Structure formats: C-alpha cells, structure tokens
Amino acid sequence: xxxxxxxxxxxxxxxxxxxxxxxxxxxxxxxxxxxxxxxxxxxxxxxxxxxxxxxxxxxxxxxxxxxxxxxxxxxxxxxxxxxxxxxxxxxxxxxxxxxxxxxxxxxxxxxxxxxxxxxxxxxxxxxxxxxxxxxxxxxxxxxxxxxxxxxxxxxxxxxxxxxxxxxxxxxxxxxxxxxxxxxxxxx
Amino acid sequence: xxxxxxxxxxxxxxxxxxxxxxxxxxxxxxxxxxxxxxxxxxxxxxxxxxxxxxxxxxxxxxxxxxxxxxxxxxxxxxxxxxxxxxxxxxxxxxxxxxxxxxxxxxxxxxxxxxxxxxxxxxxxxxxxxxxxxxxxxxxxxxxxxxxxxxxxxxxxxxxxxxxxxxxxxxxxxxxxxxxxxxxxxxxxxxx
Numbered sequence: 001x002x003x004x005x006x007x008x009x010x011x012x013x014x015x016x017x018x019x020x021x022x023x024x025x026x027x028x029x030x031x032x033x034x035x036x037x038x039x040x041x042x043x044x045x046x047x048x049x050x051x052x053x054x055x056x057x058x059x060x061x062x063x064x065x066x067x068x069x070x071x072x073x074x075x076x077x078x079x080x081x082x083x084x085x086x087x088x089x090x091x092x093x094x095x096x097x098x099x100x101x102x103x104x105x106x107x108x109x110x111x112x113x114x115x116x117x118x119x120x121x122x123x124x125x126x127x128x129x130x131x132x133x134x135x136x137x138x139x140x141x142x143x144x145x146x147x148x149x150x151x152x153x154x155x156x157x158x159x160x161x162x163x164x165x166x167x168x169x170x171x172x173x174x175x176x177x178x179x180x181x182x183x184x185x186x187x
Numbered sequence: 188x189x190x191x192x193x194x195x196x197x198x199x200x201x202x203x204x205x206x207x208x209x210x211x212x213x214x215x216x217x218x219x220x221x222x223x224x225x226x227x228x229x230x231x232x233x234x235x236x237x238x239x240x241x242x243x244x245x246x247x248x249x250x251x252x253x254x255x256x257x258x259x260x261x262x263x264x265x266x267x268x269x270x271x272x273x274x275x276x277x278x279x280x281x282x283x284x285x286x287x288x289x290x291x292x293x294x295x296x297x298x299x300x301x302x303x304x305x306x307x308x309x310x311x312x313x314x315x316x317x318x319x320x321x322x323x324x325x326x327x328x329x330x331x332x333x334x335x336x337x338x339x340x341x342x343x344x345x346x347x348x349x350x351x352x353x354x355x356x357x358x359x360x361x362x363x364x365x366x367x368x369x370x371x372x373x374x375x376x377x378x
Binding site for chain 1: 296316320324326327328331374
C-alpha cells in the first residue's frame with residue numbers, strides 16, 4: 001500500500017481547498033491510501049529561540065514523523081497575496097529546521113483551488129521553489145489548478161460538483177502513484 | 188572508464204566566445220566524478236527561430252533533431268546559462284521550444300542540473316527559476332541541491348585564459364556533480 005498524507009494550507013473550516021483534500025481518499029487509485037497529516041494549526045510562529053530553549057514543539061515532531069513515514073505528500077493550498085499562505089510557510093519553516101530533513105527525496109504533489117481564474121497558479125510556483133530548498137521530488141504534471149472554484153465545489157455538501165475537475169484530480173493521483181513507484185522510496 | 192559510467196551532456200546558454208558560462212561548461216569534464224563522463228551537447232546556434240510552419244510536415248530540421256537525440260540518449264543533462272533580462276536567453280529557450288514539439292519530448296523524465304554565472308551578485312538565480320518552470324512543463328527530473336550560482340563571475344575566472352580560478356566555486360561545482368551522479372543513479376535505478 002502506498003501511504004500518502006495531505007497537508008492543507010488553509011486553516012479555515014469551510015475552506016475550498018480543505019473540501020478538495022477531504023475528497024481525495026475517494027479518488028485515489030487502487031493501492032494508494034490518503035490520510036490527512038497531523039495539524040499545522042498549533043505550530044507557534046517560527047522562532048529559533050523556541051527551538052534552542054525548549055526544543056521542537058510536539059506538533060512539529062508529529063508532522064515530521066508523518067512525513068517521514070509517508071510515501072508521498074500532497075499539498076492542498078490556497079494562494080494568499082500571490083504566495084504561500086503563512087500557516088503553511090510557517091509549518092515548512094519549522095520542518096526545515098529538524099535534523100535529517102524529512103522532505104529530502106520525498107515525492108510531493110500540489111493542488112490548489114481559488115475563486116479566481118488562475119486557480120492558485122502563483123502559489124504553486126512559489127511552493128515549488130520552496131520545495132527546491134527542501135530537496136523534495138515535486139511531481140510535474142498534470143497540474144491541478146481549480147479556477148473559479150465556487151462554481152465547481154459545493155460548500156454545503158463538501159463535494160466537488162464538476163466532473164472534469166474530478167477527472168483531472170484522478171489523473172494526477174494516478175500519475176503521482178506512478179511517480180512514487182518510479183522515484184520514491186523511504187530512505 | 189567503467190561500463191556503468193554515466194553519459195552526461197552539457198548545454199551552454201551563451202554563444203559568446205568569451206562567455207563565462209561557456210568557460211564553466213568547459214571545466215565540467217575535469218571536475219566530474221569518475222562515474223560520470225561530461226561532453227558538450229551539439230550546438231543550438233544554427234536552429235531557426237521557432238515557427239510551427241517549419242515542422243508542419245512532421246519533419247524537424249536536422250540541427251534540432253541532433254540536439255534532441257543527444258538529450259534523449261544522455262543519462263543526464265547539465266545546463267550552464269547566463270541570465271538575459273532576468274530570464275532564460277532567447278537562443279536557449281528557442282532550442283527548448285523546438286524539442287518540446289517532439290512526439291517524444293527528449294527532456295521527459297531526464298535528470299537535469301542547472302548552473303549559471305553572472306556579473307552581478309545574484310549569479311543568475313532568476314534565470315534558473317524561470318528555467319525550472321519551463322523544465323517542469325516538459326516534465327524533466329530537475330535536480331535540487333546544491334545550486335550553482337557563480338556571482339561576480341569576472342572575479343572567479345582568469346581574465347586571459349578564462350580558467351576557473353576560484354577554489355570555493357570549484358569545490359561547490361564538484362559537489363554538485365557528485366550529487367548529480369547520485370541523483371541520476373537513484374532515478375535510473377528505480378525506473
């Protein structure tokens with residue numbers, strides 16, 4: 001079984017990106033199990049003094065351990081001010097400080113939904129760049145940009161209503177499974 | 188030369204004779220680890236400016252095919268390029284645009300590492316991040332770290348011979364090549 005964890009860049013309960021994330025387990029190809037990663041909402045704002053006095057917070061360890069144990073990681077994230085949402089960047093900044101970096105060589109995939117027409121394209125290229133520093137293996141294609149998401153996702157039922165979007169996501173998950181099988185492997 | 192020595196080609200993004208990037212590209216064979224042979228890729232300087240009409244019959248110009256074939260048969264590719272107007276030099280982008288039209292895009296799942304020299308402090312980093320984006324579109328396996336940004340390049344090369352004289356730069360380039368060999372072997376081994 002290929003174990004994949006998801007990290008949502010939005011902390012908002014009704015987040016469109018969270019809805020997409022919650023739908024993923026049902027769209028995964030056979031042999032892939034998708035579960036939500038431990039929460040990033042409890043991480044303090046990064047400060048090296050915390051790390052140097054009381055050590056890494058338990059919540060950071062929990063996420064790091066989950067990344068290590070996973071075969072792949074999927075980010076479901078909105079775009080804030082053309083960039084990575086601060087809660088997600090803060091989590092990555094914490095993770096980047098632990099010894100034996102958990103993202104090194106780790107297959108990752110990115111999905112974003114936004115009410116605008118670009119579907120979060122700019123956050124994805126920002127996130128790809130940060131993942132270069134973390135030395136992850138980022139899936140190239142297909143890319144998932146869910147533009148005009150309010151018309152494609154039903155906030156009340158928590159479902160994706162647009163069949164084409166569901167089709168694209170399935171394609172990406174299948175490509176991600178292949179990518180993990182080809183280039184992944186826990187080290 | 189062992190049987191499993193990797194065949195890596197280097198593409199330079201500048202045509203200028205006294206280019207620092209070309210000088211760096213020429214240095215790579217000597218800095219490569221024993222498991223990797225580095226050779227210059229065929230030139231892209233004779234390629235026409237891309238126009239779909241030129242291959243509407245399904246046939247690509249010979250210089251484009253030669254470049255694509257070399258990439259296709261290499262175990263890995265290193266691109267050493269300057270930054271023009273904060274981005275990829277037009278000539279290099281032209282070559283990439285040409286081979287991106289092949290039925291089997293030669294960069295697909297090909298390990299690619301990047302290096303750049305620039306006269307300024309940023310060492311061509313803006314070009315590298317644009318290039319990463321284009322390489323994502325053509326589905327290359329882009330090497331992560333260490334990154335090679337040779338800043339203030341006029342101070343790192345001999346003025347007359349264009350030999351790379353800066354020892355820290357030599358060291359980091361060697362490190363990248365050694366890591367790139369591991370990256371290629373890891374990627375290939377799992378295919």
